[in-house]
Amino acid sequence: MSSGQSQTPSAEAQAHHYDPSKYERPSVTVDVVMMSIRQSDLQVLLVKRRSWPYEGMWAIPGGFVHIDESLEDAAKRELREETGVQDVYLEQLYTFGDPGRDPRMRVITVVYYALLDSERLQVRAADDASDVGWFSMYNLPELAFDHAEILAYTLQRIRGKLEYTTIAFNLLPEQFTLRELQRVYEIILHRKLDKRNFRKKILSTGILEDTGAKKMEGTHRPARLYRFNPAAVARQ
Amino acid sequence: MSSGQSQTPSAEAQAHHYDPSKYERPSVTVDVVMMSIRQSDLQVLLVKRRSWPYEGMWAIPGGFVHIDESLEDAAKRELREETGVQDVYLEQLYTFGDPGRDPRMRVITVVYYALLDSERLQVRAADDASDVGWFSMYNLPELAFDHAEILAYTLQRIRGKLEYTTIAFNLLPEQFTLRELQRVYEIILHRKLDKRNFRKKILSTGILEDTGAKKMEGTHRPARLYRFNPAAVARQ
DNA sequence: CTATTTTAGCGTCAACGAGACACGCATTGT
């Protein structure tokens, strides 16, 4: 760690009192934990590293923050580059910056997570490169850097938010059945929920709107299709 | 999006074999929102700016992250420099990094907040400089940069955490009465609480330990002194 | 066309937690 960096005393000569060019600057990246429900599982998109360090291991996709780009824009850019999708739920998770977390240099990474509607994702599902893949959050490969810690924290966070926000809807297409919604909850919380209590609770909040349509699938009674009604203002 | 940047050949290559020395790097600071209960009020420590930009306005104390220092260590250092206290509750709040939030240059700031025991604080209460001061979170002066936004977010966050964590104890000395604890809750939530319900709720959790001692103050019946019992493992 | 299979959809009861609410108790000062 703390290798001798080539410092750029570049653009900002205008700094008045404190002069930041005196300081050796860390690099700043954004990493984006992109998750989706796939194969009845909570999965995350990872990329395989091609070079040192951690060559051959899997990592959370990320990259440098451009100098004129907001952190969120950088995260959106990563998201677009990896999945092609836009307008997804994206939220800042935490910033990891221990010296030594990257053996090459000091890197501070601002981590975002994204929840992807599995349906819209199909479009680009066939990613060309074999060095990009979806993995179960419950059965991860060996991960580069401190990425295992980051994913553990991500899971903890979305579990917490599941209960008092509407983030679950971001993992479903516009229309969905109550059972599908329940499955999202079950997969993230990693435990079975009672069907009747779940329906009662969700419906009582009024955040669902009956579309009138039904979804027929398999050899059984068809299910009503609902849609999320954002008019209900749960706390963020 | 359109980043008209000079740098970056293929924004993607960086993810794998990145050569950071090619990129213009943002500066990284930590800001620390130090809060304490003073004069029956939730107050925050601010410093007055002496120079451009926002000269004369108040700001959250902060500074550059040293190249070999973790973010949390940097926050602790700030805390120590401003208040002289150590071993306080410190938690990362959020990272703010919009380009343009600092007119001098691109600054990404990782914000921490600290909750200070008002008693231990007395020690250094008489801060020499008149350009450091405590302000009510409910009656803030005009603030530099995006610091008003940061404080608003801080308040929102500690209110949320108050309900399912034990952060309130960090604002009190080791021993305290139930009434004092209730006042901390009332001040942060900014509303009156029912005394009996509050006592019932807190005591039922078992996180308080009766010290046996009593606190006599004023012309009335003395109050029992309690101490926080960390053996109760509420979720973080 | 009948039977079987499969999931959708629904109601009750018990336990618990949250919130509203009023008065005697222990101390100090006069």
Next chain:
DNA sequence: ACAATGCGTGTCTCGTTGACGCTAAAATAG
């Protein structure tokens, strides 16, 4: 002793949560 002050306590109601089993509607197989 008595006035003033804040400490300390219990009950009831109401809404929420969780446990629990049966009928309904469709498809398929025979």
